[in-house]
Amino acid sequence: MSTPLNDLGRFAEPALLILVALAAGPKHGYAIMTEAESISGVPMGPGTLYAALGRLERLGLIEALPAEDRRRPYRLTGAGASNLEDQLRSLERLARTGLARLSVEG
């Protein structure tokens, strides 16, 4: 299934992690980064974070909220939540199929 995230190339995975991080509520850059790192177990650099944030913002999947001090929180838009759900369902189907085949072969 094709979603806007598929067009993001090497930023598709960081973008998905950001959407998942924002699914629990608005967060600013540092909180998104630490959450994404704890979900994936892989460090996410600031350059990658903002490259993915910019793309998600352009696609209308997230939106910036008014800045608090120097930090600016982001939140999922309706389209972002819908796309995230589609993406996760697709991954869920993939995971279920793969696991089922593994159990058959095992």
Added chain:
Amino acid sequence: MKLLLRLYPAAWRERYGEEFAALLDERPLSPFDVLDIAFGAFDARLRPRALALDLAPRRKRFMHGRIGGIGALVGGGLLLAMIGIGFLVPDSGAAAAYLYPVAAIALLAALFGLSAHQGRRNPALVWAAVALPVAGLAVGLIGIIGSAVVGDRPFIGDQNAWSVWMFGNVGAVAGSVLFAAATLAVRVFSRAAAGTLLAGSVLLLTIAVPVLAGVIGDEEAAYLAPLAVVGGVAFCLGWIWLGAASMGLFPGGREVETT
């Protein structure tokens, strides 16, 4: 950290710079982070539209600066190449004859393009800063073409083409002093670049004028040759730096005034 932010295009810094700096303040930078930021900045420069950066107004503002910037980069670069070739290749007059016209035309583009951003606070200075080097480069062009046509024979009056070329160069360098001063006066582009151009131009004039006037003989002039090379290199680097700054490749280019 400010240096890292500078890697990003101005439009990106306007949109994300403050929050990005706040994020960097919240955790110590690792070598991985620095590399990641460098790649992120490269991506932002390569694909600004993917990040929804509105570059249109800035690009419009910078059109003159970009044309002038390319001229300054090409002109300064070619003159620097001429200095290098003169050092490394014996009897390299023919190479200079080919390179100089292109360098002169490129610097003319630089003068007109960059002067568009010098504001109108010092109109006499700005006009003189363009007119004098334009006249000098035009005379220099006539001289270099003349040297190809008549060689060492008298070209204009009793002056040979080489002398005409040198007089043109003195005019162009004197005009560059004014151009650098005008750039410094209105704080356009990088002040360090303008200062480098000013220092190089003044050094070149200090040596060239007494030599051309016959105040300094050939033997003394030979001792001053290394200083002249330093002045020439600074002159070229000043133009290259101004060109890079006007195109946003170097700090200072975003401080353009559009008065």
